[in-house]
Amino acid sequence: MKRRGFTIIELAVVIVFATLLVVLFFIQKINTDAMHRDEQRKEAINAMYYALEESFYTDNGYYPEEISEENLTVMDPQLFTDPYGINLGKDGSTLVYEPANCENAKCKEYTLRAILEKEDEYVKKNRENR
Numbered sequence: 001m002k003r004r005g006f007t008i009i010e011l012a013v014v015i016v017f018a019t020l021l022v023v024l025f026f027i028q029k030i031n032t033d034a035m036h037r038d039e040q041r042k043e044a045i046n047a048m049y050y051a052l053e054e055s056f057y058t059d060n061g062y063y064p065e066e067i068s069e070e071n072l073t074v075m076d077p078q079l080f081t082d083p084y085g086i087n088l089g090k091d092g093s094t095l096v097y098e099p100a101n102c103e104n105a106k107c108k109e110y111t112l113r114a115i116l117e118k119e120d121e122y123v124k125k126n127r128e129n130r
Contacts, residue, residue: 034117037083041114042122044079044095048088048112049124051075062106063126067097 006014051072052063066089069077086093094115101108114122 031118038114038116038118038122040083041094041116044082045112045114045122045124047075047079048072048095048097052110052112053127057126060106062108063099063110065099065102065105065107 048067051074052067055074056072057063064071067080068088069075069080080088080095082088082094084092084094088095088097096111096113096115098111098113099107100110109126111126112124116122
């Protein structure tokens with residue numbers, strides 16, 4: 001007499017295979033999400049860089065000691081917040097502005113830095129020869 005249905009070994013193989021597919025899917029999703037957050041950080045750093053160079057420096061002849069939506073009004077204010085919701089300049093932010101060579105809140109240099117998850121830090125510095 002022949003029985004219908006699956007054996008325990010067949011069911012175990014299917015369960016192991018399905019579990020493996022689910023694990024691979026979630027690993028890929030985690031990596032894709034991290035790469036998306038990294039791209040958001042790079043976009044924010046690039047926007048800050050161009051706002052500093054093309055607007056702020058052009059209008060003032062120096063770089064600010066701190067940047068915010070108040071002094072870089074030409075860019076989207078949401079870009080001052082990293083993908084985790086932490087504002088630039090606050091502890092734990094993955095976006096960093098480092099002014100240098102400052103006197104009376106007027107700086108000659110700066111470094112913008114994004115701390116990325118899947119790549120090395122993304123760094124932009126002021127234009128040379130200013």
